[in-house]
Amino acid sequence: MSLIHEIDYGTPASKSEKMVTLTIDGREVTVPEGTSIMRASMDAGIEIPKLCATDMMDAFGSCRLCLVEIQGRAGMPASCTTPVAPGLVVSTQTPRLKDVRRGVMELYISDHPLDCLTCAANGDCELQDMAGAVGLRDVRYGYEGENHVRARNDGAINIKWQPKDESNPYFTFDSSKCIVCSRCVRACEEVQGTFALTIEGRGFDSRVSAGMHEDFVSSECVSCGACVQACPTATLTEKSVIEIGQPEHSAVTTCAYCGVGCSFKAEMRGEELVRMVPWKDGQANRGHSCVKGRFAYGYSTHRDRILNPMIREKISDPWREVSWEEAFAHVASEFRRIQYQYGRDSIGGITSSRCTNEETYLVQKIVRAGFGNNNVDTCARVCHSPTGYGLGQTFGTSAGTQNFDSVEETDVVIVIGANPTDGHPVFASRLKKRLRQGAKLIVIDPRRIDLVKGPHVEASYHLPLRPGTNVAVVTALAHVIVSEGLFDETFIRERCDWSEFEDWASFVSEERHSPEAVEGLTGVPAELIRGAARLFATGGNGSIYYGLGVTEHSQGSTTVMAIANLAMATGNIGRPGVGVNPLRGQNNVQGSCDMGSFPHELPGYRHISDDATRETFEKLWGVSLSNEPGLRIPNMLDAAVEGSFKGIYIQGEDILQSDPDTKHVSAGLAAMECVVVQDLFLNETANYAHVFLPGSTFLEKDGTFTNAERRINRVRRVMTPRNGLADWEVTQKLAQAMGLAWNYRHPSEIMDEIAATTPSFALVSYDYLEKMGSVQWPCNEKHPQGSPIMHVDGFVRGKGKFIRTEYVATDEKTGPRFPLLLTTGRILSQYNVGAQTRRTDNVVWHEEDRLEIHPHDAENRGIRDGDWVRLASRSGETTLHALITDRVSPGVVYTTFHHPDTQANVITTDFSDWATNCPEYKVTAVQVSPSNGPSDWQVEYDEQARRSRRIAGKLEAAE
Amino acid sequence: MSNDAKLVRMANQIATFFHSQPAAEGPQGVATHINKFWEPRMRRQLFDIVDHRSGEGLDPMVLAAAPLIKRPAPSGSTDHPPAA
Numbered sequence A: 001m002s003l004i005h006e007i008d009y010g011t012p013a014s015k016s017e018k019m020v021t022l023t024i025d026g027r028e029v030t031v032p033e034g035t036s037i038m039r040a041s042m043d044a045g046i047e048i049p050k051l052c053a054t055d056m057m058d059a060f061g062s063c064r065l066c067l068v069e070i071q072g073r074a075g076m077p078a079s080c081t082t083p084v085a086p087g088l089v090v091s092t093q094t095p096r097l098k099d100v101r102r103g104v105m106e107l108y109i110s111d112h113p114l115d116c117l118t119c120a121a122n123g124d125c126e127l128q129d130m131a132g133a134v135g136l137r138d139v140r141y142g143y144e145g146e147n148h149v150r151a152r153n154d155g156a157i158n159i160k161w162q163p164k165d166e167s168n169p170y171f172t173f174d175s176s177k178c179i180v181c182s183r184c185v186r187a188c189e190e191v192q193g194t195f196a197l198t199i200e201g202r203g204f205d206s207r208v209s210a211g212m213h214e215d216f217v218s219s220e221c222v223s224c225g226a227c228v229q230a231c232p233t234a235t236l237t238e239k240s241v242i243e244i245g246q247p248e249h250s251a252v253t254t255c256a257y258c259g260v261g262c263s264f265k266a267e268m269r270g271e272e273l274v275r276m277v278p279w280k281d282g283q284a285n286r287g288h289s290c291v292k293g294r295f296a297y298g299y300s301t302h303r304d305r306i307l308n309p310m311i312r313e314k315i316s317d318p319w320r321e322v323s324w325e326e327a328f329a330h331v332a333s334e335f336r337r338i339q340y341q342y343g344r345d346s347i348g349g350i351t352s353s354r355c356t357n358e359e360t361y362l363v364q365k366i367v368r369a370g371f372g373n374n375n376v377d378t379c380a381r382v383c384h385s386p387t388g389y390g391l392g393q394t395f396g397t398s399a400g401t402q403n404f405d406s407v408e409e410t411d412v413v414i415v416i417g418a419n420p421t422d423g424h425p426v427f428a429s430r431l432k433k434r435l436r437q438g439a440k441l442i443v444i445d446p447r448r449i450d451l452v453k454g455p456h457v458e459a460s461y462h463l464p465l466r467p468g469t470n471v472a473v474v475t476a477l478a479h480v481i482v483s484e485g486l487f488d489e490t491f492i493r494e495r496c497d498w499s500e501f502e503d504w505a506s507f508v509s510e511e512r513h514s515p516e517a518v519e520g521l522t523g524v525p526a527e528l529i530r531g532a533a534r535l536f537a538t539g540g541n542g543s544i545y546y547g548l549g550v551t552e553h554s555q556g557s558t559t560v561m562a563i564a565n566l567a568m569a570t571g572n573i574g575r576p577g578v579g580v581n582p583l584r585g586q587n588n589v590q591g592s593c594d595m596g597s598f599p600h601e602l603p604g605y606r607h608i609s610d611d612a613t614r615e616t617f618e619k620l621w622g623v624s625l626s627n628e629p630g631l632r633i634p635n636m637l638d639a640a641v642e643g644s645f646k647g648i649y650i651q652g653e654d655i656l657q658s659d660p661d662t663k664h665v666s667a668g669l670a671a672m673e674c675v676v677v678q679d680l681f682l683n684e685t686a687n688y689a690h691v692f693l694p695g696s697t698f699l700e701k702d703g704t705f706t707n708a709e710r711r712i713n714r715v716r717r718v719m720t721p722r723n724g725l726a727d728w729e730v731t732q733k734l735a736q737a738m739g740l741a742w743n744y745r746h747p748s749e750i751m752d753e754i755a756a757t758t759p760s761f762a763l764v765s766y767d768y769l770e771k772m773g774s775v776q777w778p779c780n781e782k783h784p785q786g787s788p789i790m791h792v793d794g795f796v797r798g799k800g801k802f803i804r805t806e807y808v809a810t811d812e813k814t815g816p817r818f819p820l821l822l823t824t825g826r827i828l829s830q831y832n833v834g835a836q837t838r839r840t841d842n843v844v845w846h847e848e849d850r851l852e853i854h855p856h857d858a859e860n861r862g863i864r865d866g867d868w869v870r871l872a873s874r875s876g877e878t879t880l881h882a883l884i885t886d887r888v889s890p891g892v893v894y895t896t897f898h899h900p901d902t903q904a905n906v907i908t909t910d911f912s913d914w915a916t917n918c919p920e921y922k923v924t925a926v927q928v929s930p931s932n933g934p935s936d937w938q939v940e941y942d943e944q945a946r947r948s949r950r951i952a953g954k955l956e957a958a959e
Numbered sequence B: 001m002s003n004d005a006k007l008v009r010m011a012n013q014i015a016t017f018f019h020s021q022p023a024a025e026g027p028q029g030v031a032t033h034i035n036k037f038w039e040p041r042m043r044r045q046l047f048d049i050v051d052h053r054s055g056e057g058l059d060p061m062v063l064a065a066a067p068l069i070k071r072p073a074p075s076g077s078t079d080h081p082p083a084a
């Protein structure tokens, strides 16, 4: 293995289809029109010296190192800013150029420290490389004069010198090494879209500054790392590189945090991870990243990680470490005992959206083939199950229709119930880039999310609806489009069932669905809905991106259908720039659904009652499969409380923290006789577990993740599992202990089985992924290259189906006791239940969950910013600190759920989506009042959690 | 909330959706949905309410759908783990 070096072409690729031929250093080169001479040269294998150019950003032309001579033109133009033209004859190396370049380098070096040997960038410094490339041999100017390099000049304080800024936990900024190439500033603007950096001052006085003379951590910087990657010197450097040194080998792998699924190079020294660098060929992220994937991997070596299997009789006992063999034998005999005692259907399993496709496949296989029932579910139940149902009904397939590249061709974007800058940051950066180019934005969200107004980005419409009224708003948008005749009749006649459309059109045209009629209900001024509808229907390519703010409602599935209706009615399906795009929460939530994690369907979304599908698996597995759907997570818990469900195998999920109505979840878990938790840490659910099987991180195993655009990306093992076994091996050994004859030697063999049984994966194999980099399913005979865009020549189900979407108010209503509506979300630096991110330095950005409340509501209650407040609902109460802000409307409060101490889900109710039982997280009627500190429940819970984490013979495990 | 009450609420939520759909889809839609997604235990419990408690609390459309809902095998028919 060696270090993967990516070629830097200096300027971005041109998308032009017109080709231009020119001559560079006597070689004929043909490139797309609009390509820079620098890039054309690199294409031909000629590397022109450069410092301020890099292919992630547009050329800037400031360093003057990349000069070339062009026959018939005077002077020496910069090759990075000069486009190719037909017939040009270019020389990249002449005596004149050599002299100028040396002169330029000499000036740079004369204000740069000469401590290369001890510099962290030694071996990975473009300044060093360029000094070598231009043949710099001596520097005639010393540091006697003005410089930025030394703290003192002859004893006097040098005001031009600045100390290192080490405030960011992951990288340092050492101004003395800066060559003011402004690559960092442009990366922050063009790639990330945050505009946190500026160049202040002029000429020799100019320098890079974060925010308004702030340090990095206090500035607007979101720590995405784009500037660090762009910096050609050691000025911006990862602290891990400073500490460890340069990496010596690397492997391409996939981020294990969110559904964007960014590709990274894991750069290693031995088995130590030096840094994660976003991979330019990664087709989801195109070389960009966010703070989580780029930096927040420290949890993998955190001291809280549990490395040995443990068991205990009762959950009040301390844990006892055991061998793997003992743990497997114990689980196998307990599960069989329970099945003899309470029936075959008394146990089940939960697959993980954090684990690989292969691992998820095995967990559903052990349930169906080993437990002999279909009681398998996954955390997608609590997030995107309505997506599966809604898109399945309308389009015929349970997935987003586009690839992320599609956003580059969109003209009007609706973002509904999603907060991409926090939840899906790299997608947000790509979206913002498109918006800066002129695309229009419509935000439908109770909160004023960052996209509504940010640097150089502003939504044309923000519809701040009351939580729980999505269906009413989206149906009102349809009302306007239909009643004003803005629908795309040609598309509908060609692709959809026309009579179903007519039925739907007459339904939405009813006066009661007009923006004016629903205004009182939704709180959105009718004019805004009308304007937004007109813009979406007439503004060109229209795309819709949505998140959990759509699905986690009692009408989640109905809203998904309403969104699908809207896309079909406006003809926005089946080509780049349009489509319906669920932004998936966890890294492999798409994959876990694809792999048959739902109790009613086998891999590839085929219903369990379908005889032919069952037969495929029965033959291969040598068992007979039950044709009845199994229990979903909330049903499992109900059955447990009622006494007919007694054992569960949970891989990589923390249902106690992530599922609603915590008290119901804990009652269900407490009623079981064998709860098996497989995870990295003693998570909250493990407080109720009898067996703990240590898990492995994504760095420690091979496999694949499938991101929100259906892209199957490889995960590659770069270190030995610290717990001894990869997660797929744990499931396999458990299956063997239960008498199943499994014998996979490598995850690739599991993928081969998936491909053999699941038509949409037919051509997928590790060899094929090696060749292609990644593919988007369906990938089979019909689509050998995979499917970046779906429903291109017609819908998967045949004709697109319009479905009436009647608004039904949730049963969760405000009233005198609970007058406010609580809605929940996430923030950038933390991830989901926070088990990983809380164990990294990301905590500097988010130490606790806070309750956002409008100044008006706060004042009425005598609450000041930062006060402890009590948050109570019909289900329970908790306490947290208040944050007063007008991002939320009066009547609405908001919090995140990243920290277990907050227990936000004590508050949420057990209401759920009508079709899928996806819990209604996004609407809870609450009351907020001043408080003195943690509630009794929090104190009690904390105590119970602390006691249940005891391990015999060890000091108490710290949370 | 008791399990029964929850189940009734879930069934009624499904019926509520189909009330808004073209009339022809109604009971069949409810039955198909329940057949597809409800585990036998849940259907057994539903039939218990339909058969022995005259459908107390259930939306009339759920009752209309009942004859179209698959009756689960009596409990106890698969009481043993599969032979390994």
Ligand code: SF4
Pocket (backbone or CB within 6 Å): A184, A187, A188, A192, A194, A195, A196, A197, A220, A221, A222, A223, A224, A225, A226, A227, A228
């Ligand atoms: S880390 Fe990202 S957000 Fe922060 S300054 Fe650099 S590019 Fe900008």
Ligand code: SF4
Pocket (backbone or CB within 6 Å): A177, A178, A179, A180, A181, A182, A183, A184, A185, A208, A230, A231, A232, A233, A235, A236
């Ligand atoms: S910090 Fe790095 S990228 Fe930014 S101007 Fe200085 S040398 Fe260039």
Ligand code: SF4
Pocket (backbone or CB within 6 Å): A255, A256, A257, A258, A259, A260, A261, A262, A285, A289, A290, A291, A292, A293, A294, A424, A425, A426, A427
């Ligand atoms: S968390 Fe999401 S956006 Fe951030 S690096 Fe990972 S996959 Fe990319």
Ligand code: FES
Pocket (backbone or CB within 6 Å): A049, A050, A051, A052, A053, A060, A061, A062, A063, A064, A065, A066, A067, A078, A079, A080, A081
């Ligand atoms: S690389 Fe062209 S001017 Fe700097």
